Amino acid sequence: MSKLYSTGLFFLIFFSHTAFSQKKTLQAKSITENITIDGKINEQIWESASIASDFIMFEPDNGKPISNDKKTEVKVLYDNNAIYISALLFDNEPDKIQREITNRDVFGVSDHFSVYLNGFNDGQQDFRFFVSAAGVQMDCLATEDYEDFTWDAIWDSEVTITEFGWAVEMKIPYAALRFSKADKQTWGLNFMREIKRDVQKYTWNRIDTKIGAVIPQAGILQGIENIQTPTRLFLIPYSSAYYQQSDIGSDTTLKAGLDIKYGINDSFTLDAILVPDFGQTKFDNAILNLLPFEQQFAENRPFFTEGTDLFNKGGLFYSRRIGGGSTTELLLGDQEEITNYPSTVDLLNAVKISGRTEKGLGIGFLNAVTEKTRATILNNDTGEIRKEVIEPLTNYNMFVLDQRFNQNSSVSFVNANTTRNGDFRDANASALLFDLNTKDNKYNLYGDFKYSAIKAIEDYDGFKTEIGFEKTSGKYRYGFSGKYLSENYDVNDLGINFYSNYHNAYGHASYRIVNPTKIFNTFRLNEYVNFEIDNTSGKLQTGAFGTEIKATTLNNDTLEFVAELSPFKTFDFYEPREYGRYVFLPEKMIAILNFTSNDNNPFTLIIQPTFTKYNESGRNNYGFYLGPKYRFNDKFSLSFAAEYTNMKNDRGWVDFDDTGIIFAERNREILQNDFTGKYALNNKMTINLTARYYWSYSKNHEFFTLQDSGYLIPNTAYAQNKDRNFNSWNFDLSYSWWFAPGSEISVLYRNYGLQRSDIVEKRVSKNLDNIFKSDLTNVLSVSIRYFIDYNAVKNKF
Structure with a gap:
């Protein structure tokens, strides 16, 4: 009886067919006429297109209908090359429309209109295109966990400020999207409008903020049929x-x-760089690093930031490994010194293929080759100069399979491989991941199993596994997880991981408001507890209780408070820099405050004091x-x-x-x-x-x-x-x-x-x-x- 009960409960939680509120549907209209993207919307064909209207507030007052003086009307046309979008954004005070001019992908203090497109209607990933009232474009690939604004598509847009508000015209080529081969397309679709001076956002299909997932709450775009894409x-x-x-x-x-x-088909794309040049990328923020770990740098090279969402699954890909510093320690004679030691390794070429089938299978492949690099060594006694290889010709590979299903769940396999020419260290790491959500997005079960193998002077392997459960909807939410990392778990040839050889237990519970009160526009309180124990010694390396509070006032200033108490004696297993050794850490308390003023004002200010007190004189x-x-x-x-x-x-x-x-x-x-x-x-x-x-x-x-x-x-x-x-x-x-x-x-x-x-x-x-x-x-x-x-x-x- 208990077994039947447990089985029934599992299916109730993870395969519930509770539906969202009724989704809106918009019909796209086929055209043969040319559309001039000028923000004027004066082609006659626009008059016969279906209208998307009746927007609903997303935040702060979720569910409130848009007022008539801010009404928004959007239409969609298509041909064999692209889809075309027009939007009339009414505003009874057009002189107050915010329109700061920024760099691409920087929102700034502006009103915005955006379209969210999901060519597979699978509730998993959006292609999002934004236009500010100043005409600046922003675009990103979006999942529930992350918006990747490093992805840049090629598309056209223009805006005009009018006596009734402002207007937008957009042309989004099919080349900027991914979708199935079906003759009749059904896409996920939503539109969002941001009125910056009021700090309000509205969507066409309502997004209920009581539900954690946003993408599955999109509406439907129909009508695109029998397109012959170029x-x-x-x-x-x-x-x-x-x-x-x-x-x-x-x-x-x-x-x-x-x-x-190159578009292999409508779903898969090949990207390649030949003789790369990254000389104008942003500089690295060098620091005085006294930690036992390397400094982790942000990736600024476009090839390794654009469209890499698949490769980032599982945390096995740290792209700065490719073309980073060497991995070899030089052995010097008593009278030798290094006169030239290259700080980086040149990238020869790189290629990536990524996309998703109409049945939801995402496939990603990335390969990069770096050249053989040598250091110069001088013998001060004899004057002899020799060159020593510090990094051989190296091949890096990433391979990803990501199967999506049930609109919001996925199972993934990831492999990262580093092969160095000659008698140098080789590495291989693999991961199996799962992320399961109920149909109504109320509960989430996630986990992974990762395995690493190193071929060096002495071969070794290791593993990491994790499982977690969360309630992801409503005012009250909670979650708990546990993980285990073995002693020799090592993914640092193509990934980055600092800690291993411990097991962990983590739990959290949170409360939030979903509509404004008399004091706050938004408010969130989170309590958490985190314990980590070294596998070998059984000693505690982390034991902490924390409180996080974040709120926005009615004036749209942001207030944050974080307090963490570590009331136990713990031990650091890395600071001694010698395997098997550890150092005592006293009890401590951390407090962080943050005030961020409303960025609508010409002058804005961020103030953040922090304090850490150790139980040591x-x-x-x-x-x-x-x-x-x-x-x-x-x-x-x-x-x-x-x-x-x-x-x-x-x-x-x-x-x-x-x-x-x-x-x-x-x-x-x-x-x-x-x-x-x-x-x-x-x-x-x-x-x-x-x-x-x-x-x-x-x-x-x-x-x-x-x-x-x-x-x-x-x-x-x-x-x-x-x-x-x-x-x-x-x-x-x-x-x-x-x-x-x-x-x-x-x-x-x-x-x-x-x-x-x-x-x-x-x-x-x-x-x-x-x-x-x-x-x-x-x-x-x-x-x-x-x-x-x-x-x-x-x-x-």
């Missing part, structure tokens, strides 16, 4: 020139290359973040961010010696200043300034030796200077002109420098003086890329 072949040749100057000398570099995008951390921004007008804005952290009597590893592992008690300070400016000449041409100054030091005042018990005892004999002083400066001034769809001319002036020292200088002015007197590098570069549509060329000839 060949999807796009070529993007580019050329760039660099002039670099420093104290060492100067040189000039010319580069040229080609990006290729004199040991505490405090920090402060201040971020003012002023918008002079719709074209010009300046912002500044200052972040300061002070760590009193911090403790950490500094060295190994004959007595064992040496720790230091130290004082640390970190100061980072970021300055950004934007001037938009128009919605396709901008001048941008980004400057960053970072300074940090570590001043040791007492040394210890780590005991086998994990506790420290004083070491008065150690006398090495392990102080650190670190300065980093970056300055980018750029001009960008999108002179045609997908085509850009950019000019960049870059100035940067980095300085390390074991002499601590606590005066900021002196540190600034030192960094500017150091060997700063200046780079001036000009780049042009041009988008070529095979069909446009074919039609001309």
